Amino acid sequence: MVGIKDVAKRAGVSIGTVSNVVNRPHVVATATRNRVLSVIQELGYVRDESARQLRAGRSRIMALLVLDLGNPFFVDVARGAEEAAHSQGINIITCNSGQRVETEASYLAMLAEQRVRGVLLSPVDTGGDAMQAFRRSGIPYVFVDRKVPADEASSVSVDDVAGGALAARHLLETGHGHIGFVNGPTILTQCRDRDAGVRSVLTGSGAHLSGVEAVGLDVASGRDAGARLLGMSPRPTAVFCANDLLALGVLQAMVGAGVRVPDEMAIVGYDDIEFAGAAAVPLTSVRQPAFRLGRTAAEQLLAETEENPPPRRQEVFTPELVVRESTRVRR
Amino acid sequence: MVGIKDVAKRAGVSIGTVSNVVNRPHVVATATRNRVLSVIQELGYVRDESARQLRAGRSRIMALLVLDLGNPFFVDVARGAEEAAHSQGINIITCNSGQRVETEASYLAMLAEQRVRGVLLSPVDTGGDAMQAFRRSGIPYVFVDRKVPADEASSVSVDDVAGGALAARHLLETGHGHIGFVNGPTILTQCRDRDAGVRSVLTGSGAHLSGVEAVGLDVASGRDAGARLLGMSPRPTAVFCANDLLALGVLQAMVGAGVRVPDEMAIVGYDDIEFAGAAAVPLTSVRQPAFRLGRTAAEQLLAETEENPPPRRQEVFTPELVVRESTRVRR
DNA sequence: AGCACTTGTTGAAACGTTTCACCACCGTGT
DNA sequence: ACACGGTGGTGAAACGTTTCAACAAGTGCT
Numbered sequence: 203m204v205g206i207k208d209v210a211k212r213a214g215v216s217i218g219t220v221s222n223v224v225n226r227p228h229v230v231a232t233a234t235r236n237r238v239l240s241v242i243q244e245l246g247y248v249r250d251e252s253a254r255q256l257r258a259g260r261s262r263i264m265a266l267l268v269l270d271l272g273n274p275f276f277v278d279v280a281r282g283a284e285e286a287a288h289s290q291g292i293n294i295i296t297c298n299s300g301q302r303v304e305t306e307a308s309y310l311a312m313l314a315e316q317r318v319r320g321v322l323l324s325p326v327d328t329g330g331d332a333m334q335a336f337r338r339s340g341i342p343y344v345f346v347d348r349k350v351p352a353d354e355a356s357s358v359s360v361d362d363v364a365g366g367a368l369a370a371r372h373l374l375e376t377g378h379g380h381i382g383f384v385n386g387p388t389i390l391t392q393c394r395d396r397d398a399g400v401r402s403v404l405t406g407s408g409a410h411l412s413g414v415e416a417v418g419l420d421v422a423s424g425r426d427a428g429a430r431l432l433g434m435s436p437r438p439t440a441v442f443c444a445n446d447l448l449a450l451g452v453l454q455a456m457v458g459a460g461v462r463v464p465d466e467m468a469i470v471g472y473d474d475i476e477f478a479g480a481a482a483v484p485l486t487s488v489r490q491p492a493f494r495l496g497r498t499a500a501e502q503l504l505a506e507t508e509e510n511p512p513p514r515r516q517e518v519f520t521p522e523l524v525v526r527e528s529t530r531v532r533r
Numbered sequence: 534m535v536g537i538k539d540v541a542k543r544a545g546v547s548i549g550t551v552s553n554v555v556n557r558p559h560v561v562a563t564a565t566r567n568r569v570l571s572v573i574q575e576l577g578y579v580r581d582e583s584a585r586q587l588r589a590g591r592s593r594i595m596a597l598l599v600l601d602l603g604n605p606f607f608v609d610v611a612r613g614a615e616e617a618a619h620s621q622g623i624n625i626i627t628c629n630s631g632q633r634v635e636t637e638a639s640y641l642a643m644l645a646e647q648r649v650r651g652v653l654l655s656p657v658d659t660g661g662d663a664m665q666a667f668r669r670s671g672i673p674y675v676f677v678d679r680k681v682p683a684d685e686a687s688s689v690s691v692d693d694v695a696g697g698a699l700a701a702r703h704l705l706e707t708g709h710g711h712i713g714f715v716n717g718p719t720i721l722t723q724c725r726d727r728d729a730g731v732r733s734v735l736t737g738s739g740a741h742l743s744g745v746e747a748v749g750l751d752v753a754s755g756r757d758a759g760a761r762l763l764g765m766s767p768r769p770t771a772v773f774c775a776n777d778l779l780a781l782g783v784l785q786a787m788v789g790a791g792v793r794v795p796d797e798m799a800i801v802g803y804d805d806i807e808f809a810g811a812a813a814v815p816l817t818s819v820r821q822p823a824f825r826l827g828r829t830a831a832e833q834l835l836a837e838t839e840e841n842p843p844p845r846r847q848e849v850f851t852p853e854l855v856v857r858e859s860t861r862v863r864r
Numbered sequence: 865a866g867c868a869c870t871t872g873t874t875g876a877a878a879c880g881t882t883t884c885a886c887c888a889c890c891g892t893g894t
Numbered sequence: 895a896c897a898c899g900g901t902g903g904t905g906a907a908a909c910g911t912t913t914c915a916a917c918a919a920g921t922g923c924t
Contacts, residue, residue: 217912218913230872250587251646252583252586253911254646255583256879256909263643271611281629288639293643295596305619316582317583335577338577480781481812484813552883553902553903560902565902
């Protein structure tokens with residue numbers, strides 16, 4: 203592999219000069235610069251980032267560690283983060299934990315060893331060993347889609363309690379007295395918060411709540427949960443799902459069983475992913491500003507890796523209900 | 534930041550010993566090993582990968598450079614690649630070019646500078662400068678979802694010509710004489726191949742083909758293309774879309790305009806993403822084995838980065854038609 | 865001619881690891 | 895008493911950059 207030395211020798215200059223050509227072209231004479239550049243071209247020299255980083259002590263890469271790339275919500279978060287980073291000439295690499303604690307741990311360790319510039323985190327497990335170790339590594343990080351105490355780190359999130367409440371209130375107002383709640387794994391703060399929101403509205407409302415915990419946050423888990431809902435008697439007349447993938451799965455189960463939506467079963471999802479509006483029955487959903495979440499978090503992280511870091515911030519966005527066919531009001 | 538030296542000093546051993554504790558624990562005496570380990574724990578030492586890599590000359594990270602993470606097809610490819618890599622203790626980082634040539638170029642340069650172990654590529658632009666430079670960097674790479682000549686690199690792809698033909702033949706057989714084809718940007722080989730497949734079947738069949746080139750391969754472009762289809766007269770009675778996102782967009786346009794699917798407009802998509810079956814009208818689609826694509830490509834790449842690389846391979850999978858409501862046969 | 869700048873280039877140190885030849889020590893068999 | 899092999903540890907070189915003090919050569923001013 204061709205290094206700076208080879209270029210230097212071939213161009214008849216010192217390695218310092220080659221380095222200057224690459225990093226501060228203006229300090230080297232035009233003739234020399236061109237000569238060196240053409241040798242670089244000729245030899246196909248590519249600078250070795252690990253050596254550069256070893257010397258510089260800091261990387262030019264930012265990472266996004268995401269809960270589940272299979273969820274279009276997180277893809278939008280990633281897009282927002284990419285936009286912010288690219289506008290400052292920083293590349294973002296995406297790591298997908300797929301909600302597996304060990305995968306997450308392995309990525310955290312890798313990112314710490316890489317000494318990346320900073321990490322955007324949407325972790326499964328904030329308390330685990332891997333996370334503890336990562337904290338000590340001194341790499342700046344910002345939480346996305348998860349609020350944390352201000353003394354720990356900055357965070358950019360959406361008020362999930364409000365979101366859960368929004369959904370529950372909507373179902374109450376559209377006349378439902380028995381409401382199902384398909385939640386995801388309660389290890390996730392998001393799920394616990396949405397649950398809290400639902401309960402805060404339903405408690406004392408007279409409505410009955412039937413909880414179902416899905417194993418995952420994907421369509422298959424939703425179908426499974428849908429089957430369980432169908433088996434209940436009495437069966438709820440409406441269901442709120444902790445995200446749209448679950449809701450799509452539940453919807454499929456209903457369609458498959460010939461249960462009419464929304465007449466026999468109203469459905470509310472969460473995230474308002476692009477596919478929610480295009481579903482068999484367009485889904486009512488709680489919209490989160492995913493792209494802005496990613497962009498804001500990335501901007502904050504970039505700022506925190508600068509010379510004079512700004513103060514920590516806990517930004518909390520407010521979710522918004524988007525009403526569609528799946529909860530059409532009965533007459 | 535704490536380095537191996539700090540650990541060595543604190544534990545009263547040489548840095549060589551600390552390195553041994555980390556990399557070849559068996560060669561160091563139990564007592565020493567434990568002492569060093571506890572100091573590592575206490576100081577929160579994390580090895581610096583750039584130094585390690587500088588010395589070792591090779592990285593332990595593989596990358597996947599993907600055309601569009603917004604397309605669930607590529608998310609499945611990524612999942613397959615992750616599975617293969619993780620099973621061999623290699624981490625995969627995902628980079629999303631979003632079909633932007635400059636973003637792709639910037640990631641290629643970054644990956645070359647990082648000296649990653651290998652790259653899985655689904656590039657927009659195989660001929661551009663960035664790709665040329667990347668080739669010369671000597672980093673092993675394998676193409677995913679794109680066939681290339683065997684002398685260039687290995688590739689794992691799906692026969693897009695056959696896929697296009699499959700769709701066209703299905704529409705012919707279900708009695709359509711005027712077929713629309715919403716294709717993506719023809720800079721993409723996939724789009725050109727699907728087009729070729731369609732034409733190979735339709736030419737001489739007597740059916741009329743109306744082509745529409747969408748600006749992107751996403752739902753919004755599909756809606757746009759749908760509007761253009763609606764403006765045609767005579768209007769096609771069926772449309773094949775180069776991927777499911779486009780098809781979903783076209784479907785939305787039809788639903789919005791009150792055009793019945795499949796009665797007034799049959800629709801065939803491509804990829805068979807999870808959301809295709811859950812759409813307003815479940816979509817007929819050409820299924821590609823996305824997960825296997827990713828896994829197979831990653832396995833091949835891993836093998837090629839080993840001591841004795843196996844010969845290059847051009848694996849081509851065969852697509853499969855999944856018939857659903859959106860092309861239900863008229864009686 | 866002598867001086868003070870400016871411009872362009874160089875050589876060497878430093879970054880944090882891994883690796884490897886070498887050394888010190890101990891127990892064992894002669 | 896000696897050589898021997900094994901075990902556990904050390905010290906220094908090497909990896910490919912960046913950075914910076916130092917220097918050489920040229921330019922303009924007195």
